Amino acid sequence: MSMLTEQQITFFNTFGFIILRKVFSDEELAIMDDEFETSLKTIQGERPDNEVPKHFNWSNLGPETPFLSLLPEDPRICETAEQLFGEHVIAVSSNSNRRVGNTHWHTDQSHPHSYGLKFAAYLQPLNSDNGAFRVIPGSHKQPFNDKLKHIEMHSSEITVPYYSCDSAPGDIVIFNFATWHSSFGGSTNRRMCTIDFYKNPETPEEVEGTYDQVIVDEKVYAKLRAYGSGFHPHWLANPQNSPRRQRWIDWLRKYGFVKSEEA
Amino acid sequence: MVEKGQLAHFETFGFLVLRQVFSPEEMKDIIGAADEMWETALTTNKKSVSFVGGEKDPGATSFRYIVERQPRLTKLAEDSRIYDVLKGLLGSGFIWAGSEGQRGRVSTSWHNDRPGKNQNKYTRIKVHFYIEPTTKTTGALRVIPGSHRSPFHESLEPLMNHHIENNDSINSDKNEIDRVHLLPFGEEGADIPCFAFESNPGDVIFFHQNLFHAVYGGLGEGRRYIAMKFAAQPTTDEHIQFIKAHTEYVFHPHEDFLNSNSPRIRGMVENLEALGAKVLK
Numbered sequence: 001m002s003m004l005t006e007q008q009i010t011f012f013n014t015f016g017f018i019i020l021r022k023v024f025s026d027e028e029l030a031i032m033d034d035e036f037e038t039s040l041k042t043i044q045g046e047r048p049d050n051e052v053p054k055h056f057n058w059s060n061l062g063p064e065t066p067f068l069s070l071l072p073e074d075p076r077i078c079e080t081a082e083q084l085f086g087e088h089v090i091a092v093s094s095n096s097n098r099r100v101g102n103t104h105w106h107t108d109q110s111h112p113h114s115y116g117l118k119f120a121a122y123l124q125p126l127n128s129d130n131g132a133f134r135v136i137p138g139s140h141k142q143p144f145n146d147k148l149k150h151i152e153m154h155s156s157e158i159t160v161p162y163y164s165c166d167s168a169p170g171d172i173v174i175f176n177f178a179t180w181h182s183s184f185g186g187s188t189n190r191r192m193c194t195i196d197f198y199k200n201p202e203t204p205e206e207v208e209g210t211y212d213q214v215i216v217d218e219k220v221y222a223k224l225r226a227y228g229s230g231f232h233p234h235w236l237a238n239p240q241n242s243p244r245r246q247r248w249i250d251w252l253r254k255y256g257f258v259k260s261e262e263a
Numbered sequence: 264m265v266e267k268g269q270l271a272h273f274e275t276f277g278f279l280v281l282r283q284v285f286s287p288e289e290m291k292d293i294i295g296a297a298d299e300m301w302e303t304a305l306t307t308n309k310k311s312v313s314f315v316g317g318e319k320d321p322g323a324t325s326f327r328y329i330v331e332r333q334p335r336l337t338k339l340a341e342d343s344r345i346y347d348v349l350k351g352l353l354g355s356g357f358i359w360a361g362s363e364g365q366r367g368r369v370s371t372s373w374h375n376d377r378p379g380k381n382q383n384k385y386t387r388i389k390v391h392f393y394i395e396p397t398t399k400t401t402g403a404l405r406v407i408p409g410s411h412r413s414p415f416h417e418s419l420e421p422l423m424n425h426h427i428e429n430n431d432s433i434n435s436d437k438n439e440i441d442r443v444h445l446l447p448f449g450e451e452g453a454d455i456p457c458f459a460f461e462s463n464p465g466d467v468i469f470f471h472q473n474l475f476h477a478v479y480g481g482l483g484e485g486r487r488y489i490a491m492k493f494a495a496q497p498t499t500d501e502h503i504q505f506i507k508a509h510t511e512y513v514f515h516p517h518e519d520f521l522n523s524n525s526p527r528i529r530g531m532v533e534n535l536e537a538l539g540a541k542v543l544k
Contacts, residue, residue, distance in 0.1 A: 005449055007446065007447065007448055007449030007450075008449050010421075010447070010448055010449070011448040011449055011450065013418075014418045014419065014448065015448075015456055017456075135456070136408060136409070137407060137408070137409075137456040137457070138407070138408075138409055138410065138415045138418070139409065141414065141415055141418075143412070144275075144409045144412065144415055147274075147275050147409075148275065150271075151268075151271040151272070151275050152268060152271075155268055158268050158271070158272055159272075159280070161276055161278075161406070161408040161458035162458065163456035163457060163458065
């Protein structure tokens with residue numbers, strides 16, 4: 001059974017995002033909260049002087065977060081990604097994020113021909129005033145996307161018009177990496193779990209964009225990652241012999257996202 | 264004058280909001296003048312009023328030439344706080360494209376004004392003054408930022424088709440599943456992602472008429488606004504044909520504007536005569 005209707009796919013393609021309501025049950029949310037909290041405590045314990053960075057980001061692909069590590073293969077997630085970006089879409093991360101304060105306007109696209117999707121599950125109720133995901137609908141498409149790069153979004157002369165993706169725990173916001181987004185007014189403890197997918201490159205430009213993404217990911221992980229590797233050996237071992245996961249791992253190795261020493 | 268950032272905002276998002284342009288005292292006079300015109304129109308000059316409502320708002324009316332007929336409103340069109348902004352957005356030589364006063368409309372589904380092929384090449388701007396405070400759920404003008412430009416504009420055309428085919432309400436006799444299936448993006452119009460121009464009297468919005476806009480949750484009899492319309496100086500035959508096809512009344516400017524003592528007012532209409540304008544008697 002398809003996760004998304006034709007109209008929902010049209011919505012996503014038109015506006016660059018979509019909100020799915022009540023994807024996770026209360027029981028699943030309790031597990032997600034527990035795994036998140038346990039990991040956070042471990043990470044904070046390893047920080048010098050209990051330092052609290054603006055952005056904690058860690059991988060959920062290890063055995064200590066069994067529910068979160070399997071989310072990329074959850075049919076509610078991966079089959080939705082396949083509907084949006086094709087059956088050869090690749091899961092490249094399952095992360096947890098603890099953010100403090102505002103996140104200014106940006107996109108997650110690093111190369112004009114590198115395409116990706118992010119699934120974001122927020123663990124707290126959020127609205128426009130307390131850190132909900134804000135989006136500029138339709139901004140994933142050109143020339144609107146480029147136009148936004150050339151205006152001073154942070155200046156006092158521009159009041160960026162946005163749509164607030166108010167959400168409750170259990171909801172998922174899916175967005176195209178190219179979509180402009182931000183968050184303002186959030187608390188010092190904003191929590192979300194994310195799963196990223198990359199589109200399988202089909203043109204020389206997209207292949208180039210994928211190799212470029214490898215370099216960008218390394219830089220971003222070096223800057224943000226507080227704990228562990230992006231690809232835990234346990235996940236790479238694929239103990240359940242999942243064909244889908246194996247396809248992803250093979251692809252990640254082929255393009256260099258997974259280094260030989262991580263195998 | 265228009266600041267560089269304001270111009271960039273308009274070009275990028277298709278609209279510009281200016282807050283508290285008019286003082287409460289000025290708004291009191293504007294509202295009083297508009298109310299006088301509405302009352303007169305509904306009692307003695309009914310030809311000037313169109314009933315534009317649907318099932319939910321049968322008494323909704325639109326009063327054409329409201330600004331042209333009332334000197335206290337006419338001054339809005341030449342007020343530097345409006346005129347100079349329009350000059351910045353449309354360039355010199357922009358033309359007057361009419362006015363209307365609306366009241367009583369509860370909702371208007373997603374649409375752009377006067378759709379047509381190649382419409383993106385010609386800029387027309389509507390300036391709205393809301394007479395009551397509005398919020399997203401009580402009649403604020405909603406816009407989809409950036410939708411005045413291709414190809415985003417065309418991707419939203421299913422909303423326009425829906426607007427035309429269903430005239431604000433989607434077959435209410437259909438069951439829920441059928442009804443939702445008819446929605447072009449699987450969402451009710453009120454749930455389409457947008458920016459709501461929540462406003463207080465004295466605020467003004469300038470929006471590109473290609474921009475998709477809508478209103479939901481209006482307060483019925485209480486929702487009132489005055490709109491003035493302008494367009495860039497027509498410089499090609501294509502522009503002239505566009506005006507003739509979609510807003511032919513632009514070529515019939517009101518006599519009071521043609522005979523105005525104000526160079527600004529006259530300047531917005533007098534060159535139209537060379538393009539075939541006729542005086543409204």
